[in-house]
Amino acid sequence: MSFLNAVTPWSATVQEDLQNSGILFELERSGYRYQIQNTGNSIWCVVRWPAGGSIAFRLAYGMNGIFDDPEITEENDGLLIKAATRLATYRINLTFPDSQRTVFRFTTTFNVRFSMLIPFWPRDIVPITEDGRVENTAGKIHALQEGGRSGQLFFSYTKPKTGSVFYFQNLSAMSPYCEMSETILTNSVGGSWPEIGFQFPVNKDKPIPANKDYVINDAFVFLSEELPEQDYDICQQYLDFLSAVYLMLPKPEIKYTDWINIAESALENLDHNKGCWRLVDGSPYLTAYLGDYKTPSEIMVQLAVLLPLREYLDWKGEEHRIYAELRDGLNIFYDDHLKTIVRWHPSLNDELDNSEEQKQVMVMDSWYLHHPLLNLARLALNGDKNAEKLFLDSIEYAMRVAHHFKYEWPVFYRMTTLEILKAETGPGKGGEKDVPGSYAHIMLMAWKITGEKRYLAEAAKAVKLLGGLAFDIFYQANNTAFTAAALVEMYKESNDDYYLKLSYCCLAGVFRNVHIWDCGYGYGKHFPSFFAVYPLKDAPYTAAYEELEVYAALSY
Numbered sequence: 001m002s003f004l005n006a007v008t009p010w011s012a013t014v015q016e017d018l019q020n021s022g023i024l025f026e027l028e029r030s031g032y033r034y035q036i037q038n039t040g041n042s043i044w045c046v047v048r049w050p051a052g053g054s055i056a057f058r059l060a061y062g063m064n065g066i067f068d069d070p071e072i073t074e075e076n077d078g079l080l081i082k083a084a085t086r087l088a089t090y091r092i093n094l095t096f097p098d099s100q101r102t103v104f105r106f107t108t109t110f111n112v113r114f115s116m117l118i119p120f121w122p123r124d125i126v127p128i129t130e131d132g133r134v135e136n137t138a139g140k141i142h143a144l145q146e147g148g149r150s151g152q153l154f155f156s157y158t159k160p161k162t163g164s165v166f167y168f169q170n171l172s173a174m175s176p177y178c179e180m181s182e183t184i185l186t187n188s189v190g191g192s193w194p195e196i197g198f199q200f201p202v203n204k205d206k207p208i209p210a211n212k213d214y215v216i217n218d219a220f221v222f223l224s225e226e227l228p229e230q231d232y233d234i235c236q237q238y239l240d241f242l243s244a245v246y247l248m249l250p251k252p253e254i255k256y257t258d259w260i261n262i263a264e265s266a267l268e269n270l271d272h273n274k275g276c277w278r279l280v281d282g283s284p285y286l287t288a289y290l291g292d293y294k295t296p297s298e299i300m301v302q303l304a305v306l307l308p309l310r311e312y313l314d315w316k317g318e319e320h321r322i323y324a325e326l327r328d329g330l331n332i333f334y335d336d337h338l339k340t341i342v343r344w345h346p347s348l349n350d351e352l353d354n355s356e357e358q359k360q361v362m363v364m365d366s367w368y369l370h371h372p373l374l375n376l377a378r379l380a381l382n383g384d385k386n387a388e389k390l391f392l393d394s395i396e397y398a399m400r401v402a403h404h405f406k407y408e409w410p411v412f413y414r415m416t417t418l419e420i421l422k423a424e425t426g427p428g429k430g431g432e433k434d435v436p437g438s439y440a441h442i443m444l445m446a447w448k449i450t451g452e453k454r455y456l457a458e459a460a461k462a463v464k465l466l467g468g469l470a471f472d473i474f475y476q477a478n479n480t481a482f483t484a485a486a487l488v489e490m491y492k493e494s495n496d497d498y499y500l501k502l503s504y505c506c507l508a509g510v511f512r513n514v515h516i517w518d519c520g521y522g523y524g525k526h527f528p529s530f531f532a533v534y535p536l537k538d539a540p541y542t543a544a545y546e547e548l549e550v551y552a553a554l555s556y
Contacts, residue, residue, distance in 0.1 A: 005135045010122035011195045014039070014056060015134050018046060025072045025079065030102050032223060034094075036081065040066045043083055045094060045106065046128060049225060053162025057221065058124035058197075060090045060108050078104070088112045091213075097248050101222065105248070107173070108217040115207045118200075124217065125167065125197030127157055134194050142234050143471060143512050144190035147540050150516040151189040153196060154238050156227050163225040166241035169198045170218040170249060172530075175520030177214040182206050184522070220245045231470035232501035235508035238471075242511055252518045252530050263312060270305070271322055281347050283329050295359070296348035299333040299341055300368060302326050303375035304545070308552075310382060327386065334390060338415060340397035341376075341390060343368055362416050366409035366431065367479050369398060370438040374482065377445030388449060395446050399458060402439055407465045409435040425475070434475040436462040437483025437506065444486055459490060466502050473502075474509030477535050478549035481510050485553050510550060513537065 017039035025036040031050035036043070036059075043060040060067070065085025073080045078095035093107045127137040138159035145151050151169030171185045178185060181203035189198050200216050208214065222241045228234045270276055275291035277284050285297035286305055306326045313320055333341045343364060344352065352359045358368075373391060380388035401409075404418045410431045412421040424430055440459035447455035466473050466483075474480045484506035491499040515532040519525065535546035 005137070005192075005194050007135050007195060008122075011126050011134055014044075014126045015128060017042075018044065018056060018128065024070065025074075027074075027079075029096055029104075032102060034104070036070075036072060036079070036094075038067050038070060038083075043067060043070060043081065043090070043092065045104075047104075047221075047223065049162050049223070051225065052130075053157060053160050054128040054130075055157065055162070055165065056126045056128050057106065057219075058122070058126070059092045059094070059106050059217070060110070061121060061124075061200075063087055063118065063121075086113070087116070097220070098244070101244060102224065103220060103222045103244070103248075105220050106217065107215065107219075109213050109215050111213050112208060112210055114210045116210075117204060117207050118202045119204050121200040121202050123191045123195050123197040123199045124219070125153075125165075125191075125195075127162075127194050129160065137194050139193045139196075141190075141193065141196065142228075143238060143508075145187060146513070146537070147534070148186045148515055148519070149513055149534060151185070151198065152242070152512070153189050153191075154241065155193075155196065158227060161227060163223065164227060164237065165224070166222040166238070166245070167197060168220045168222075168242075168245045168249075170220070171517040172250065172252075172520065173215040173218040174201070175518070175525070177201075177208065177216065179521035179525070180206075180212075180214075181208050182522075185517075185519075220248060231468050232505055234470050235505040236501070238508050239504060239511065246516065249516070252528065267309070267312070267320070267322070271320075280345055281332075283332075284325050285329055285345060286326070294351065294353075296351045297345040298343050299330070299372045300343070302330060302333075303372045303379075306330075307375045307378055310379060310384075314382075327384070330386065330390060334393065338397060340369075340394040340415075341372060342415065357412055357422060362414055363412055363421060364415050365412055366435045367438055367476060369401070370435065370442055371479070373398060373442045374438065374445065377442060377449065380449055381445070392446070392449065395442070398439065398442065402458070402462065407436050407439070407462045409439075432475045433466075433469055434473050434480045434483050434506070434509075436465040437473070437486060438479045440490070441482050441486035444489055456490075456493070459486070460494075463487065463490070463499065463502060466505070467498075470505055471509045471512055473505050474513060474537055476546070477510055477513060477533050478546045478553060480506050481550040481553035484510070515542065 018037055021037045021039045023035045023037055027034050033048040035046040037046060041062040042058050045057045045059050046054055048054045060083055062085040065087040067083050067085055070081050070083035081092035083090040088110045091109045095105050097103060097105050126134060129137060139155050139157045141155045143152060143154040151171040153167040156164045169189050174185060178201060183201035183203050185201060188201060191197060198217060228237050276286055278287055278293055280297060286301050288295050288301050309323050313323060332345060335342045349361045352361055354360055358365050373394060376387045376391040380391050408431060410420045410423045411425055414421060440462045443455040443459035484503045487499045487503035513534040515529055518530040532542040533547045533550050535543045
């Protein structure tokens with residue numbers, strides 16, 4: 001028995017509507033045909049692939065109105081389409097911004113004739129068949145917008161076999177409309193096959209004013225005859241498309257930032273603000289957050305400051321009291337029984353109140369063991385002998401954990417027994433999938449410190465678990481970025497393309513979780529957000545620490 005895709009009335013009739021409407025204008029670029037059609041309530045650009053297969057892109061939606069015959073003017077790099085209904089006037093610019101690539105851009109502006117609410121708007125991409133039905137087509141969505149991330153959609157049209165499309169919406173252009181209507185652009189690009197694309201944010205509560213132009217669509221569309229199947233082919237094509245569209249995108253003005261002054265001020269504030277510190281057994285330790293005395297001191301926080309502080313002091317040719325204090329406080333985190341560093345300061349275990357999953361004695365979040373080990377290794381390579389000893393004294397435990405879990409780490413486990421406390425990030429989603437990469441990274445560091453080849457062999461075993469994951473390698477942005485760097489090192493050491501391809505998968509995972517648009521509405525208009533990095537796949541926020549670590553990893 002075959003099943004058809006579920007559709008709504010707004011796509012169910014598109015196929016027939018297009019067949020019953022004439023072609024108003026047609027042009028060809030690089031073997032692709034672009035046909036402009038008016039189906040009454042929508043203006044479409046139907047793109048026909050050289051070897052067959054078609055996709056319709058909705059350039060304008062008439063709401064409850066019917067479009068008059070549009071006025072189409074051919075311009076140097078495309079078309080200008082002027083259209084109108086009894087509700088609004090529309091101006092559509094269809095251009096071809098790069099003659100070396102199969103890409104087009106359509107920008108639609110509308111102006112409503114009277115103040116109105118808009119309770120519904122359909123998505124703007126529908127696959128078309130020659131004789132069949134829209135419901136019987138098939139496609140695979142590789143990437144789409146999650147929350148406030150970039151307005152992207154990357155998919156392959158597989159039935160009939162047609163090709164792939166990378167669709168990128170310049171969400172920045174819709175900020176004036178969102179500011180006026182008090183709407184948002186999160187989760188606006190995506191959908192479910194066969195109804196996909198951009199869904200313009202509807203204003204059900206606050207009417208937009210008449211006689212004012214608003215951009216309601218600004219899409220860049222890349223077309224390809226390829227149907228990538230392997231994970232690295234999908235990710236490489238995604239990165240190629242994304243890098244190309246980035247060069248075409250309007251970008252916010254670059255403003256000078258005095259990072260040297262910021263660094264000096266940060267160090268001074270860190271030194272003098274009592275909310276950053278607590279005394280434990282007579283020694284100073286950093287708090288995880290300003291004034292957070294409910295959370296015990298943890299090793300990752302100490303090292304997250306200690307390593308960049310060392311790099312900063314080396315750059316300035318200076319020393320600072322804070323560095324010595326933090327360095328001298330590290331040894332307390334080493335557990336002689338387990339022969340490894342632990343997360344929490346052992347004198348503060350009584351403060352672990354079980355209020356969060358990880359706030360328990362000897363409970364470890366898988367990536368939380370590797371991150372401080374990575375920073376210890378980097379300090380060791382910088383000549384810190386105490387850091388080197390802590391790292392090498394802990395590395396065998398990290399390897400024992402890896403072998404126990406067969407390089408597939410859960411989310412939480414008990415350090416003493418290796419009992420799994422939380423196996424998956426969500427039902428059916430598996431554990432922390434980029435942890436094999438962070439483990440491989442510390443194995444590379446161990447090899448650099450000791451010269452022992454067994455660590456390289458460990459790294460090679462671990463990264464095999466990353467194969468086939470494509471974008472899903474990504475669990476946490478900074479760890480995935482460091483994994484990409486480690487894989488490039490493995491490629492340089494072995495000359496095996498497999499590692500280079502895996503590194504592209506890591507980068508694709510990171511860049512899929514980037515905010516490549518400038519939010520100019522609501523509270524977002526008061527701070528820059530272009531190219532912000534989301535720390536987790538489902539995080540609704542950005543985080544400065546993870547962002548800066550991603551930058552550090554990509555500069556590594």
